[in-house]
Amino acid sequence: MNSEKILEIRDLHTSFFTDKGVVRAVNGVDLEIGPGQIVGLVGESGCGKSMTARSVMGLVRFPGKIESGSIRLNGKELTGLTEKELRSLCGDEVSMIFQEPMTSLNPVLRVGRQVQEAVLVHNQSISRKDARKQVIDMFERVGIPEPEQRYNCYPHELSGGLRQRVMIAMAMICRPRLLIADEPTTALDVTIETQILNLMQQLCRETQMSVLIITHNLGIVAEICDYVYVMYAGRIVEHAPVFELFDHPAHPYTRGLMASIPQIGRNPEYLHTIPGVVPNLLHLGEGCAFAGRCDCAVDRCSRELPEMVHVREDHASRCFIISDAEFS
Ligand SMILES: Nc1ncnc2c1ncn2[C@@H]1O[C@H](COP(=O)(O)OP(=O)(O)OP(=O)(O)O)[C@@H](O)[C@H]1O
Ligand SMILES: [Mg+2]
Numbered sequence: 001m002n003s004e005k006i007l008e009i010r011d012l013h014t015s016f017f018t019d020k021g022v023v024r025a026v027n028g029v030d031l032e033i034g035p036g037q038i039v040g041l042v043g044e045s046g047c048g049k050s051m052t053a054r055s056v057m058g059l060v061r062f063p064g065k066i067e068s069g070s071i072r073l074n075g076k077e078l079t080g081l082t083e084k085e086l087r088s089l090c091g092d093e094v095s096m097i098f099q100e101p102m103t104s105l106n107p108v109l110r111v112g113r114q115v116q117e118a119v120l121v122h123n124q125s126i127s128r129k130d131a132r133k134q135v136i137d138m139f140e141r142v143g144i145p146e147p148e149q150r151y152n153c154y155p156h157e158l159s160g161g162l163r164q165r166v167m168i169a170m171a172m173i174c175r176p177r178l179l180i181a182d183e184p185t186t187a188l189d190v191t192i193e194t195q196i197l198n199l200m201q202q203l204c205r206e207t208q209m210s211v212l213i214i215t216h217n218l219g220i221v222a223e224i225c226d227y228v229y230v231m232y233a234g235r236i237v238e239h240a241p242v243f244e245l246f247d248h249p250a251h252p253y254t255r256g257l258m259a260s261i262p263q264i265g266r267n268p269e270y271l272h273t274i275p276g277v278v279p280n281l282l283h284l285g286e287g288c289a290f291a292g293r294c295d296c297a298v299d300r301c302s303r304e305l306p307e308m309v310h311v312r313e314d315h316a317s318r319c320f321i322i323s324d325a326e327f328s
Contacts, residue, residue: 005072006178006210007033007056012069014048014055023281025051025064027234030308033178033227036208038201040221040242042257043231046278049214050099052231053180056212057096058086074177091122091174097167099182099214104167105155111166112136112151115173122174138169141199143192161188168196175207182214197224218261222246230254233278233289236308240315250317252294288319296321 014026025048033039041049054060056071058081071078073093078086098104106114112135119131126134132151139147142165155163164187171179179200185193201224203209215221221228221242228245230238230253238251249255256274276293288294291301300320308316 004035005032006035006037006074007031007212008070008072009052009056010070010072012052012055012071013067014051014060014064015067016064018063018282021282024234024284025281026055027281027284029069029231029234029236031212031229031236031239033210033212035177035210036204037226038204038211038213038224040225040228041212041214041231042216042218042221042228044274044278045216046281047231048234048281049231050182053096053182053212053214056180057090057094058083091118091176093176094178094180095171095174095176096180097171097182097184099186105163107155110152110154111158111163112139112153115139115166115170118170119173134173135169138173139166142169142172143195144169161192164188165192165196172199172203175203176209178210178212179203180212180214183216184213185220186216193220200224218257230257233284234281235289235318237290237319238315238317240312244312244315248312248315250311250315250322251290251319252296252321253290254317256293 009029009031012026012029013024016023016025029052031052041052043049051060051064055066056078058078060066066079069079073089105111112132115135115138116128116131119126119134120128136147136151139150144150144162144165150158150162158166168184185196188196197220200211204211213220213225225242228240228242229236230251232253238245238249238254245254246258249258260273274293279289279292285302287302287304288306291297294301298321306318306320308318309322310316311322
């Protein structure tokens with residue numbers, strides 16, 4: 001990986017202090033992204049992907065808290081910054097497409113005006129007319145039909161898919177150095193999804209924008225990511241360049257995820273599922289959180305937490321049971 005980093009997360013711990021106990025949503029995460037790189041963060045529901053992203057954006061709300069660790073954006077430490085200081089980075093430095101776009105738009109402002117405001121805030125020398133032109137152009141690029149008419153709509157006048165596209169336009173229009181996209185295309189049909197993923201790739205090439213894309217969809221990962229982190233129960237369990245991960249998944253959890261991808265021509269009756277569910281993050285034991293669901297687990301797995309070990313170049317996995325034959 002390139003030695004210059006846009007985002008560097010080190011040993012991040014973000015927890016929720018609830019009446020029932022401490023929920024360790026992000027439990028010692030390390031992750032890094034280079035310039036122009038598209039990095040995927042994958043894992044089952046509830047494993048801490050969104051909380052990792054929200055920690056970067058300074059959006060962890062009570063009873064949640066970043067307990068420890070470091071988050072550096074372009075070398076600048078973000079933990080400990082005030083909300084105002086963090087907000088000043090939003091737009092130019094980092095922006096986020098949220099998993100729930102419906103709650104992120106102002107219901108009483110026309111959508112075009114909302115995106116125009118974002119342009120005006122981040123470029124004080126631009127005229128309102130030029131900002132409007134930029135918005136309409138970006139609406140077109142994210143697949144909003146009749147963008148001039150849609151500019152004047154209120155959020156409730158648009159379908160969910162169109163609102164999502166407005167949010168995507170808003171996040172990309174200021175050409176941030178880092179775009180965090182949390183399930184950005186889940187609500188969209190496949191043709192619009194492809195258009196948006198292509199646009200992201202194009203912006204990465206043109207402006208060296210970096211992307212952290214959170215998704216359940218390994219097809220999207222295979223299509224656009226350069227590098228992938230696999231998360232399970234608050235921890236990164238494996239990371240590798242995308243082709244390496246698909247060709248040589250090392251962690252039994254990653255292997256399970258790969259085997260669950262439906263394939264044309266394979267009998268759906270035999271589609272593999274990983275038995276069991278993600279454990280409750282309130283009651284994590286000492287050992288590997290995947291041990292209870294893992295075919296390969298031995299006694300040691302539920303008692304001791306495996307370290308992250310390098311299995312090949314730029315590829316690491318947090319598992320005791322790594323086949324030496326396969327990885328030597
Ligand atoms: N306000 C809260 N109070 C207590 N626990 C919370 C709170 N918000 C999130 N969590 C817990 O944090 C953990 C991580 O949640 P997160 O939203 O990051 O999961 P995720 O990987 O993004 O899942 P999904 O794929 O469903 O979006 C979950 O186990 C969740 O229960
Ligand atoms: Mg999420």
